Amino acid sequence: xxxxxxxxxxxxxxxxxxxxxxxxxxxxxxxxxxxxxxxxxxxxxxxxxxxxxxxxxxxxxxxxxxxxxxxxxxxxxxxxxxxxxxxxxxxxxxxxxxxxxxxxxxxxxxxxxxxx
Amino acid sequence: xxxxxxxxxxxxxxxxxxxxxxxxxxxxxxxxxxxxxxxxxxxxxxxxxxxxxxxxxxxxxxxxxxxxxxxxxxxxxxxxxxxxxxxxxxxxxxxxxxxxxxxxxxxxxxxxxx
Numbered sequence: 001x002x003x004x005x006x007x008x009x010x011x012x013x014x015x016x017x018x019x020x021x022x023x024x025x026x027x028x029x030x031x032x033x034x035x036x037x038x039x040x041x042x043x044x045x046x047x048x049x050x051x052x053x054x055x056x057x058x059x060x061x062x063x064x065x066x067x068x069x070x071x072x073x074x075x076x077x078x079x080x081x082x083x084x085x086x087x088x089x090x091x092x093x094x095x096x097x098x099x100x101x102x103x104x105x106x107x108x109x110x111x112x113x114x115x116x
Numbered sequence: 117x118x119x120x121x122x123x124x125x126x127x128x129x130x131x132x133x134x135x136x137x138x139x140x141x142x143x144x145x146x147x148x149x150x151x152x153x154x155x156x157x158x159x160x161x162x163x164x165x166x167x168x169x170x171x172x173x174x175x176x177x178x179x180x181x182x183x184x185x186x187x188x189x190x191x192x193x194x195x196x197x198x199x200x201x202x203x204x205x206x207x208x209x210x211x212x213x214x215x216x217x218x219x220x221x222x223x224x225x226x227x228x229x230x
Contacts, residue, residue, distance in 0.1 A: 004158075031216050042204060043159070043220040092158060096216050103147055103208055105218060107158035 002027050002095050004108035012114045013083055020079045021111045023093035028073035030096065033105065034066070037090040046091075049076050083115045122205060122221040130229050135192040137224040139205030140185075146208045148181055148188050149218070153202045162190075162203075195228045202226070 003026040013019050023032065031050055035043040046066055047055040055068040069077045080087050090110045097104035121140045129135055139148070147166045151159040165172045165181045165188065172179045178191040192199055202225045206218040 033216070033218075042222045045217060045219075048217065094159075097161075101164075103216070104149060104161045104164055105159075105216070106161070107151075109158040 001097075002029065002106040004093065004095060004106055006091075006093060006108040006111050008111060009109065010112035010114075012116060015084050015115055017083055018079055018081045019083065019113060020077050021091050021093075023076045023078070023108055025074045025095050030073070032070065032076045033094045034068060034076070034078045035092045035094065037092060037110070039088070043092065046078070080113065083113075085115045088113055088115045122203075122224045124224060125222070126225045126227075128227040128229065129195055131195060131197055133195055133228075135195050135199070135226055135228070137190045137203050137205075137226070139188045139190070139221050141188075141205075141207045141219075141221075142186065143207075143209050145183075148179075149206045149208070150177075150179060150188075150190050151204045151206060151220075153204065153223075155201075159204065192226075195226075197228050197230045200226060200228045 005024045007022045011019055033048055034046040036046055037043050045058050046061045047057040047068055049055045049068050049070040051070050051073050065081055067079045090112050092107050092110045094105040094107045096102050123138050127135055145167055147164050149164045150162040152162055153159045163174045163177055163179050165179050167183055176193045181188045202223045204223045205221040
């Protein structure tokens, strides 16, 4: 299984500012995913990030608000721009499983964001 | 959009009892997966069942899938306090143009009392 780390683990930010979340994987993966989990809610996919191409965003999410970088096969960043209290959530990155189990996903520990 | 609905939303049982969680979905799927999340941390994959399978076991976990009813159930037998967590079903939609995209259900919060 892949080992995934995220930085920061948590942060408290002022409205109007931006925060960049990093996701690092210990092996090369093609597909990385970014999810948002609002308080007490389930996970909602923000976008899929493939190396070498622009991220594919889900309905309701736009690149200006959530720019994503994917510079190589082990790393990705998600920026939450011009934050408001409604952006307070846990943000999780995940990667596709191994070659034998590609349909499953491995998740990072998440980044808890509180916007004041 | 979220397509999975789970019930119950919350379940509280005594250690040693069995816990059953149900998941319903709306569209055709390639597979259905169950994940566990402890205290708002990252999710851990538990088990995957493909659309052509009806039942699958892994340790104390038993998953069933009824594609005609578009529903699945997760049974945890002989529960332990360490099983306390939120459990989510997730579906990989058939024909999805976004390979690997998972749609998560609303989740069931399980509390196992010692």
